[in-house]
Amino acid sequence: MISKKDVEHVALLGRLKLNEEEKEIYTKQLNDILEHAEKLQKLDTKDVTPTAHVLPVKNVFREDEVGDHLPNEKATANAPEKEGNYVKVPKIM
Amino acid sequence: MSLYQKTAHELHQLLINKEVSAEEITNSVFNRINDVEEKTKAYITLTKEQALEKARNVDEKIAAGEKVPPLAGIPIAIKDNICTNGVKTTCASNILYNFVPPYNATVMERLNGENVVITGKTNMDEFAMGSSTENSGFHTTKNPWDLERVPGGSSGGSAAAVAADQCIAALGSDTGGSIRQPAAFCGVVGMKPTYGAVSRYGLVAFASSLDQIGPFTKDVTDCAMMLNAICGHDPLDSTSVKNDVSDYTKFLQNDVKGLKIGVPKEYMTEDLDPKMRKVIEDAVVKLSNLGAVVEEASLPHTEYALPAYYLLAPAEASSNLARYDGVRYGYRNVDADDILEMFMKSRSEGFGSEVKRRIMLGTYSLSAGYYDEYYNKALKVRTLIRNDFNKAFEKYDLLLSPTTPSTAFKIGENTDDPVQMYLEDIFTLSVNLAGIPGMSLPCGFVDGMPVGLQLMGKPFSEGTMLRAAYTFEQNTEYNRQRPAL
Numbered sequence: 001m002i003s004k005k006d007v008e009h010v011a012l013l014g015r016l017k018l019n020e021e022e023k024e025i026y027t028k029q030l031n032d033i034l035e036h037a038e039k040l041q042k043l044d045t046k047d048v049t050p051t052a053h054v055l056p057v058k059n060v061f062r063e064d065e066v067g068d069h070l071p072n073e074k075a076t077a078n079a080p081e082k083e084g085n086y087v088k089v090p091k092i093m
Numbered sequence: 094m095s096l097y098q099k100t101a102h103e104l105h106q107l108l109i110n111k112e113v114s115a116e117e118i119t120n121s122v123f124n125r126i127n128d129v130e131e132k133t134k135a136y137i138t139l140t141k142e143q144a145l146e147k148a149r150n151v152d153e154k155i156a157a158g159e160k161v162p163p164l165a166g167i168p169i170a171i172k173d174n175i176c177t178n179g180v181k182t183t184c185a186s187n188i189l190y191n192f193v194p195p196y197n198a199t200v201m202e203r204l205n206g207e208n209v210v211i212t213g214k215t216n217m218d219e220f221a222m223g224s225s226t227e228n229s230g231f232h233t234t235k236n237p238w239d240l241e242r243v244p245g246g247s248s249g250g251s252a253a254a255v256a257a258d259q260c261i262a263a264l265g266s267d268t269g270g271s272i273r274q275p276a277a278f279c280g281v282v283g284m285k286p287t288y289g290a291v292s293r294y295g296l297v298a299f300a301s302s303l304d305q306i307g308p309f310t311k312d313v314t315d316c317a318m319m320l321n322a323i324c325g326h327d328p329l330d331s332t333s334v335k336n337d338v339s340d341y342t343k344f345l346q347n348d349v350k351g352l353k354i355g356v357p358k359e360y361m362t363e364d365l366d367p368k369m370r371k372v373i374e375d376a377v378v379k380l381s382n383l384g385a386v387v388e389e390a391s392l393p394h395t396e397y398a399l400p401a402y403y404l405l406a407p408a409e410a411s412s413n414l415a416r417y418d419g420v421r422y423g424y425r426n427v428d429a430d431d432i433l434e435m436f437m438k439s440r441s442e443g444f445g446s447e448v449k450r451r452i453m454l455g456t457y458s459l460s461a462g463y464y465d466e467y468y469n470k471a472l473k474v475r476t477l478i479r480n481d482f483n484k485a486f487e488k489y490d491l492l493l494s495p496t497t498p499s500t501a502f503k504i505g506e507n508t509d510d511p512v513q514m515y516l517e518d519i520f521t522l523s524v525n526l527a528g529i530p531g532m533s534l535p536c537g538f539v540d541g542m543p544v545g546l547q548l549m550g551k552p553f554s555e556g557t558m559l560r561a562a563y564t565f566e567q568n569t570e571y572n573r574q575r576p577a578l
Contacts, residue, residue: 007453014411014456015418016449017437026453032512033454037400040470043477050472051479053302053332054288054528054552060331074195078422089420092432 002030096121097258098575101167101315104261108155108166115148115155115166118261119210122168126212126259129578134234135244135254137173138181139213144168147210154208163318165208170260172251173214174221175306176295177201180211184297185229186219188443189423198295199327200264200306207322212260215250219445220414221271221299223247224517227508228447235504236278237576238542242501245275245517248309252279255309257578262319263309268299269402270496270521272307273533277496277545280535282310282562282572286320287552288528289334292327300409301332303525312572313534313563317341320555336553344556345563349383352561355390355489360520366499372537372544373495376565380493383564390489392481397474398523403515404458404471405526410448411455417443450511475526482527486551491561494520496533496545520547530555534562535571543571 007027011018018026072085081088096104096118107113123141130136151166171177174184176194178201183189197205204211218228226234226249234249236242237257244253248265252275255263265272267285276283284307291306298304308319321342326335356377361370381387419425419439426442429435444452458467485492498519507514524531529552536546546565550558566572 002457006457010453010457010460013460014452015415015433015436015440016444016452017441018449022446022449026450029450029511030454030457033403033515034457034467036512037404037467037471039400040397040404040474041466043394043397043474045470045473045477048473048476050469051475051526052472054479055332055334057289057332057334062328070195076421077195078192080419080423080425080427087421090429090432090435 002027002034097125099261100311101164101261101318104167105163109161111155115151115210116145118166119144119148119168122212122260129257129259132235132240132578133237133253133257133259134232135215135250135257135259136170136213137183137185137216137231137250140180140211144210144212147208151208151210162207164204164322166210167261168210168212169204170212170215170251170254170263171201172217172248172263172265174217174266174297175200175264176297177211177214180214182214182297184220185217185231186443186445186448187230187424188417188440192422196295199292199329200323201295203322215248215254215263217250218247219448220297220410221247221266221268222410222447222451224270224274224514225507226250227504228445230445233504236501237578238280239501241503242542243278243504245278245501247271249275251309252276252281252283255279255281255311256576258575261311262315264306265309266296266304266306267525268303269406269525270518272309273496273521273531273545273547274518276309276533277543278501280543280571280574282313282316282532282534284308284316284320284532284555285524285530286324286555287530289332290324290336290530290553290555292330292333294327294329298413300406301413302409303406313559313566314342314345317345317559338556341556341559344559346560347564347567349380349385349561349564352385352491353489354380354385354387354491354493354561355485356387356493357390357392357395357485359392359395360494364498365495366539368539369495369499369544372539373546376536376546377493379568380561380565383568385561387493390485390492392485392523394474394477394481395523398478398526399515399519401471401474401478402522402526404467405475407451407455408459408468409455411452411459414448414452447511478523479527482529490550490557492549494547494549496520496547500539500542500544524549528552530558532558532562534566536565536569537571
């Protein structure tokens with residue numbers, strides 16, 4: 001069972017600020033969804049290799065060649081706040 | 094028949110015979126949008142000026158005697174999670190409400206290479222999370238067959254736009270059924286190609302091991318033409334695969350003789366609406382009469398696909414969506430005093446409730462102490478599901494099923510219960526877990542609403558699927574029916 005405290009912890013990890021009502025709703029809904037997922041525990045998967053990716057490709061390499069790149073002005077054009085060509089954020093330390 | 098009602102291959106013939114101009118086609122489609130968009134609300138952004146400019150450009154090429162590609166001058170709509178250089182790409186999320194990509198997704202570069210006319214960006218569930226477009230941060234798209242019903246999702250805007258003739262074809266993306274389910278609900282053809290067949294570069298990531306771009310079209314021939322344009326290896330996507338097929342239209346043969354088709358019994362359960370079952374059984378009889386060998390098949394782990402999917406997709410999403418922090422693009426809360434508060438406030442105010450729910454679920458299942466019980470377990474179940482398909486494909490060329498357990502549901506019917514909404518994807522998401530191609534094509538109606546027939550194939554067997562779908566379409570009339578709007 002997920003408790004409200006778990007929900008608060010996970011919200012912090014996911015960088016989400018939840019209000020009291022959201023905490024209650026997500027506690028209930030996450031429990032519902034995970035209860036549904038309990039079904040998986042019925043399967044014996046001791047000797048099964050996990051599939052993280054369906055393709056047989058590994059280590060895709062290519063030549064390290066200089067290509068086109070976005071100029072700074074374009075790359076930072078969407079930033080909510082800028083100073084010159086830098087992205088500006090509130091204080092970090 | 095108006096120009097906007099026609100298919101891409103019909104319009105291409107008219108264009109190269111100089112019977113109509115691309116500008117006339119584009120104007121016809123925008124007039125149609127003008128007439129019905131208020132009802133369907135399929136689009137988020139329209140790009141009429143650029144579309145007309147592009148169309149005139151195509152007309153100049155044709156006038157100059159240039160041979161133009163099959164999709165040149167054809168008006169196509171793009172799901173709003175595919176990056177379009179200079180055109181807002183929001184993912185139907187308030188956190189990206191003002192995001193203008195400074196580059197094109199590879200599929201957009203390819204469509205531009207074909208001289209396609211882009212009509213605009215279509216509505217969707219926020220970040221492609223949902224089955225109805227009700228999770229759009231902006232508005233809900235209506236099903237053109239019944240405006241009180243959902244068009245399906247997440248690519249509901251693209252499906253509705255094609256069904257309502259507000260474009261000739263469209264692109265969507267499919268992570269657990271997001272092309273096939275809305276295609277079924279709206280009575281159009283939708284294809285999720287094999288994982289790796291189409292470059293994901295510039296597709297805003299939801300669950301990277303499951304996401305794939307694919308087309309919505311009015312018929313199977315147009316589907317093959319769209320695949321020709323978008324498939325192929327891309328050095329910018331290391332998961333894209335080299336593919337030998339140079340022309341999918343070669344597979345458009347009216348012949349299924351000897352084709353072995355399995356119908357997984359787990360998809361035809363007691364729970365299936367009897368009217369739906371009848372429509373699917375009629376389709377099976379049709380294909381058998383045309384010479385296909387249709388038998389009951391089995392995918393024994395089907396019931397575990399949904400819980401596995403709803404652990405894996407949110408886990409990948411929680412990681413992919415970490416980038417929306419209010420720093421480089423999108424929405425930022427400007428009242429925060431420090432950076433952590435800015436992250437938390439921006440994300441909480443920018444994301445809608447389903448997206449937050451999935452970030453929470455994914456973060457939980459990946460967190461210390463639960464990883465093995467949930468995430469890793471689901472990855473192992475994914476192997477079992479793949480093995481089921483591999484085994485079935487030793488015997489069958491294709492698998493066939495309903496695309497959805499029922500026809501389009503009413504707006505608001507499933508919004509309070511996430512598990513019920515997730516059940517909408519029960520027939521489609523195994524295909525994504527296995528990485529195989531799947532398509533939905535119109536196969537009948539229940540109470541006036543379209544029913545989708547799903548075909549599933551081996552990796553890179555899109556050609557075989559097209560052949561079966563084309564044969565079915567040539568011998569039925571379902572794809573020619575259009576909603577009265």
